[in-house]
Amino acid sequence: MRQVIIIGSGPAGFTAAIYAARANLEPLLIASSVEIGGELMNTTDVENFPGFPEGILGPDLMTKMQQQAERFGTEVLYDDAVALDLTGPVKKVTLGSGTVHEAATVIFATGSAPRKIGIENEARLSGHGVSYCATCDGFFFREKTIAVVGGGDSAMEEATFLTKFASKVYVIHRRDSLRASKIMQDRAFANEKIEFVWNAEIIDVLGDDAVTGVVLKDTVDGSERELPLDGVFVAIGNDPRTHLVHDVLRLTDAGTVWVDGRSSRTSVEGVFAAGDVVDATYRQAVTAAASGTVAALDVEHFLAARGDA
Numbered sequence: 001m002r003q004v005i006i007i008g009s010g011p012a013g014f015t016a017a018i019y020a021a022r023a024n025l026e027p028l029l030i031a032s033s034v035e036i037g038g039e040l041m042n043t044t045d046v047e048n049f050p051g052f053p054e055g056i057l058g059p060d061l062m063t064k065m066q067q068q069a070e071r072f073g074t075e076v077l078y079d080d081a082v083a084l085d086l087t088g089p090v091k092k093v094t095l096g097s098g099t100v101h102e103a104a105t106v107i108f109a110t111g112s113a114p115r116k117i118g119i120e121n122e123a124r125l126s127g128h129g130v131s132y133c134a135t136c137d138g139f140f141f142r143e144k145t146i147a148v149v150g151g152g153d154s155a156m157e158e159a160t161f162l163t164k165f166a167s168k169v170y171v172i173h174r175r176d177s178l179r180a181s182k183i184m185q186d187r188a189f190a191n192e193k194i195e196f197v198w199n200a201e202i203i204d205v206l207g208d209d210a211v212t213g214v215v216l217k218d219t220v221d222g223s224e225r226e227l228p229l230d231g232v233f234v235a236i237g238n239d240p241r242t243h244l245v246h247d248v249l250r251l252t253d254a255g256t257v258w259v260d261g262r263s264s265r266t267s268v269e270g271v272f273a274a275g276d277v278v279d280a281t282y283r284q285a286v287t288a289a290a291s292g293t294v295a296a297l298d299v300e301h302f303l304a305a306r307g308d309a
């Protein structure tokens with residue numbers, strides 16, 4: 001039986017792995033069968049992670065974190081956790097391959113998933129002009145007219161990035177002021193290819209096989225109009241990925257995994273949580289990494305108190 005299994009391969013999971021491995025806990029990290037590295041894999045320049053004054057590409061940062069975790073003995077599995085049995089003293093993690101791994105503790109660091117607008121044709125046209133990842137799909141929109149939905153940092157970052165490809169980028173926001181940080185706002189305002197559509201929400205996505213436009217509703221006067229488009233990038237925030245644990249671990253009103261104060265201790269003994277799955281507020285790479293550290297230290301103390309480590 002393992003001492004600790006870490007589920008998740010973002011900054012929280014890998015930082016927890018670095019600390020746990022250096023504490024000789026020989027962690028097993030369940031990364032994902034699709035893409036290792038979490039949300040930063042869908043980011044371009046990371047300019048605010050300390051230690052990289054010139055910035056670093058998100059995927060490069062995650063590769064370095066993985067190398068650092070493996071250097072100290074973390075075992076990384078490229079598979080998905082599909083079922084968890086967390087309540088007893090032996091935690092069981094079932095993977096997509098069917099293999100079951102056992103451990104005394106689990107660090108749950110599954111991050112968050114992009115939020116959907118929730119309208120019918122959004123799902124139907126997903127992958128056919130509706131996207132949740134500018135760095136993944138921007139390339140397909142060379143010289144096209146597209147829109148980004150949202151008013152936060154993600155929307156500004158995606159809109160600015162997409163101007164490398166598209167001839168025109170609308171930013172559709174439901175209010176008349178942005179939530180994004182000033183530096184990101186200023187960058188978007190200064191970009192001639194970006195045009196803001198204020199007080200508007202998308203109520204329908206148009207197109208048979210591919211997006212041809214959207215129906216906008218004015219959030220002030222309720223009027224509706226069509227906007228012709230080749231693509232829509234949805235960047236309206238993320239929701240914590242709790243589907244594996246929502247009936248086992250206590251959750252907060254914000255939908256994140258509840259933890260005890262500043263610790264990573266969840267409502268179930270021996271189960272710890274870290275990163276975006278516990279954080280509805282800050283959600284930065286560096287805060288996720290810090291929270292991974294907390295989780296690894298909490299695991300160490302838990303095992304030591306039980307006489308296991």
Ligand code: NAP
Pocket residue numbers: 047048116117149150151152153154155157174175178179180201235236237238281282283284
């Ligand atoms: P966010 O800050 O929660 O912003 C979400 C935006 O989407 C808000 O403007 C919100 O509108 C809008 N929105 C939410 N639900 C909507 C809906 N159903 N329909 C239409 N619009 C909707 O999320 P985020 O931009 O993903 O950022 C999350 C966190 O990551 C933040 O802490 C951010 O600072 C951080 N982040 C940082 C960077 C960076 O530093 N480079 C880059 C990306 C993200 P309202 O404003 O009206 O609520």
